[in-house]
Amino acid sequence: MSPTATGTAGGAAEAPAPAATMREALNRALDEALTEDPATLVFGEDVGRLGGVFRVTDGLQRRHGEHRVFDTPLSEAAIAGMAVGLAMNGWRPVPELQFDGFAYPALDQIVNQIARMNYRSRGTAPMPVTVRVPSFGGIQAPEHHGESLEAVFAHVPGLKVAAPSDAADAYRLLLQSVRSDDPVVFMEPKARYWDRVDSPAPSAPDGDLPVGASRVVRRGRHATLVAWGAMVHRCLQAAEFAAEDGVELEVLDLRWLKPLDSAGLAESVRRTRRAVVVHEAPLTAGLGGEVSALITEGAFSRLAAPVQRVAGFDVPYPAGPLEPQYLPTVDRILFAVQRTLGA
Amino acid sequence: MSPTATGTAGGAAEAPAPAATMREALNRALDEALTEDPATLVFGEDVGRLGGVFRVTDGLQRRHGEHRVFDTPLSEAAIAGMAVGLAMNGWRPVPELQFDGFAYPALDQIVNQIARMNYRSRGTAPMPVTVRVPSFGGIQAPEHHGESLEAVFAHVPGLKVAAPSDAADAYRLLLQSVRSDDPVVFMEPKARYWDRVDSPAPSAPDGDLPVGASRVVRRGRHATLVAWGAMVHRCLQAAEFAAEDGVELEVLDLRWLKPLDSAGLAESVRRTRRAVVVHEAPLTAGLGGEVSALITEGAFSRLAAPVQRVAGFDVPYPAGPLEPQYLPTVDRILFAVQRTLGA
Amino acid sequence: MPTGEPPASQEEPGPALPAELSRRLYRTMLTARLLDAEAVALQRQGVFPAYVSLRGQEAAQVGSAAAMDRERDFAFPTYREMAVALTLGVDMVGYMASHRALWHGGLYDPMASRFAPVNAVVGGPVPHAVGWALGEKLAGRTGCAVSYFGDGASSEGDVHEAMNLAGVLGAPVVFVCQNNGWALSVPNEGQVAGGSVAARAAGYGMPGTAVDGNDAAAVYTAVGAALERARSGGGPSLVEALTYRAAPHSTSDDTSRYRDPAEERSWAGRDPLPRARAALEAAGDADAAFFERAEAECRTEAERVRDGVSAAPEPPGSDLFAHVFREPTEELARQRRVWQEEVG
């Protein structure tokens, strides 16, 4: 799948049918956000006329006008920086950074400006900015198109970070993010853009889930798999395999990477007594360390084995053929489960 | 102490006397690096004529010439970016980013270029770059002058990260970093620049410590305090207090934040069965999570209590009077020790 | 032009302004000068951990800010725009609180004052000004943003991206570069390739003017024209005010390490305050009584601010957590409890 594959998106602004792709769901969420609040603006590189390299913003400029959905020059820092000024002038900016790896040039504005302006101004300068970042790997893309920056974003005071795992939840999470009066970095799993499958068993009517709430997408009692973005689907696959051997794995979709649902993590692992956290980002200093620490702090007395981490290796994200060797595989997840059961 | 306080630095290039300040020790290390290898270059904002806002590069331009020690325009991205080209042309660049908070504009070049060029070129393009970053807080400085970015740097494949805690070790670590053929981000604890005290009991002749080795700076048996940079000194203070109540705390100075000394951590905590990790950076997704996970993975069966984390709060680094309320205090460290002993 | 050699334009007299306005500019410059001196003293006394003096730049700051429409426009400052704040009527005790390190962004209300929080990232606020200005245009309003930055900031990528963006979007913003000759220890020669920030404007298809930054009338006129142009849909422009940082970079700086006192002396001869006074006298716009009253009233105001900021209470530790989010999180509430129990 290529980073600029074409496609179409739905028009109407109602919640996507279960069979909608994540791209369509995100497109409808943006359409709805633009419709419900005239202060909402969508801008970034190629999001207007083209409709985004992934077509997530397809048709929005036509429907909402060139003033509210527009292309910018190739300037990530200024894209994030102009969002600060727009927000201070009463707008609700939803900028897009075209790819994860190109969020770095915007990081100074995100960390030192967007995330701090409300604090710096003692709550007087509004900063309802949602920075969309097509993220994570799995699509055989060029260099810098498969990065996972969640550990960086989650470390930044003043930021909230969301990462959906399926179409229906992507729709809800994006609307919730845009409606939030706090800055949110919204990480979209590229590898799931074309996916129609929704998670089998949402633990709650997700519409009611507050910011920061995780959800159990599969119930189990022998161990808990913790993941976000595209890795949730991989964990569900692993759980299927494990079930054949009578091992019942619970799968917890974090959804929010900041704030993190420490209560939800503890609740699940206190039941299952074992946990494996799975992410695409390199192991060292990845968010898996934080999740492992939270689980250990919240369920220590119940833990039957140390929390296992299955992550990308500490190497630069590789090119095509090496990608499947780098990303966590179902096998690696099952090996980790074995280690927790063995203990 | 202000971010541009003046001072003097030593001239000769021998190892600093124990009574040298960390600034003097770092100055001598740079002087020696410039002397021993004509390919070494020192550059950055105000490092030449002024000798750096902290005087760490004081006198180096006079001694080694305007071609090897020079001021650059105010362009963090270009400072890091030019290091790539200089390294590819046979030089050994030692750029300075004036303050931690101003490393963000250079992050794209550090992460996407410096850290990857050796990999991208399959080992043909040399990248012996040491990026010096006066880091961490504790000096009542303006905004963006008290940040702790170690979790960000340690997460980057291809980077190594060092953070000394005292003058003598700062000298050795900086020389080791500059001599390394891999890119190193060298985080200097500003709050210790003026400090003469060396750590009481280095576990080994530190000169022999390989890249990635931690050191035990105080032996103890009831719990291990893990820290780096200025927090090592604070942990030693806490250990003094605890000793008065008969609690013997071991203090482990990580020194290298990438690679991390997982063996050293496990060895210590297997003995003490309890650990507290202390850092200035905000708690969530800080390096403390990684350290906690490594300890739990490496000493689970011996752990008597969950690893405790004492860190900065998840808030933007505050101004003067709030600084002591934000930074980990001796009290907070001792409370955490109590929690591990209570368990 | 090499630092130190004042630009030729400085020899020409600035355009004449209405007497009332000239007097107002002078009084504001004088208050800034006196308040600046009080601030330096407060640092010496240990009340401020550090202070960045604007001495020598009063004309550039007061002249540019006075041209703004306080009802419609919005200023985006760095850390050295005290006289801009003063001109715009910002609560100066709240402003100075930033230098006392009570709160990084200051304790004034930036939205009500139409003067953004003090910003310590060189170049960082410049894209904000463009975004704010675009917001005005999109809303069909007629306000303009004024973006303040220095010669050193002109080297930052953010400033380039912001200027190009403003040009492409036709945003009503005026870029005001105070070229005070120095970026900490680095002079223009080591900072600004080509030697002129104003000359960069042409590359973005916008007007760029270099004016005598020590002539308040000249700055007022140039920025006023740029604002008029932006307000009437003419898009962005750049005004470079050629001035001089008469003081060290900050109270912690030591200029003897990098610049020639002779340069400071040569610029002292062009100090904006005596020049403004001379101009008022030459034009017969002010008499001795005026200068006497001004001296007394401005000093009173400077002292009021000095006493106010010295007496201002330190923020409670709980303020650490107060403004991080508008929609609070359980995790931060938990951390606040930890702080309460173990620190507060």
Add this chain to the structure above:
Amino acid sequence: MPTGEPPASQEEPGPALPAELSRRLYRTMLTARLLDAEAVALQRQGVFPAYVSLRGQEAAQVGSAAAMDRERDFAFPTYREMAVALTLGVDMVGYMASHRALWHGGLYDPMASRFAPVNAVVGGPVPHAVGWALGEKLAGRTGCAVSYFGDGASSEGDVHEAMNLAGVLGAPVVFVCQNNGWALSVPNEGQVAGGSVAARAAGYGMPGTAVDGNDAAAVYTAVGAALERARSGGGPSLVEALTYRAAPHSTSDDTSRYRDPAEERSWAGRDPLPRARAALEAAGDADAAFFERAEAECRTEAERVRDGVSAAPEPPGSDLFAHVFREPTEELARQRRVWQEEVG
């Protein structure tokens, strides 16, 4: 100038070059054109996950690279400089391996080829060129760096910082901007405030020239002069080659969404290959036999590269760990063992 309207300069004929050189440029452009077509075909066949075509930019790339001294100079490309690589004698199978996604940076030896690894960060490599050039100056050598970037890249902060830095340091670098009218879906009007990248040079105190980028001789001459200037201590300069991205941004792009086919047709009339051929014929520098032989030999070469890259072996999984550090770490060795046991 608005995208689509070719610049006036395109009407003037380029300066005449020695016949032998003109023929060499033509042959290289032809090989690039044919190899480009092979690459597009390989993508259609699924051998390449994606490909970025340089069609229409052969003259800008071959003309500029041919002016370089292959013994002394060093090129810093983006992801679209295939014809530059070809001109510099880079191992093209190794180059094309990048598009087959065998290795992001390519499988050629960048140091030996004096052609940096393929770089996908728009604007990112530009400061590298300045650093390399400064390194030459510091070493007292006479090589020059050539920095390739596009019209879109000109909006990035890195490019500004690099140009200013080069000006301040007097680095021997030539900035070659291929303005192909488009940055993915955004035309010059939405990208380059003022409309001219060349015009930016004046703001950095360096020469900036806009040349007909579809005239190899004009590009060769302009870049040659800039290199000569840099080599003789004259510092940096900027050459903007006005050309056109005749193909979609990449094989995954769909131009029908954002540009008028009429524009493509108008530029097709200025295709650099027919123009070069016509020039050779007009000058009597080449006969029918030459063109016949060139066609055959260039096609053979293009097919050799096509077959070579198609047949190139995939790197072993262990290459994940091979080049991360020069001084290996225990932790990475441990992870390699995990990979070996659980994946490899």
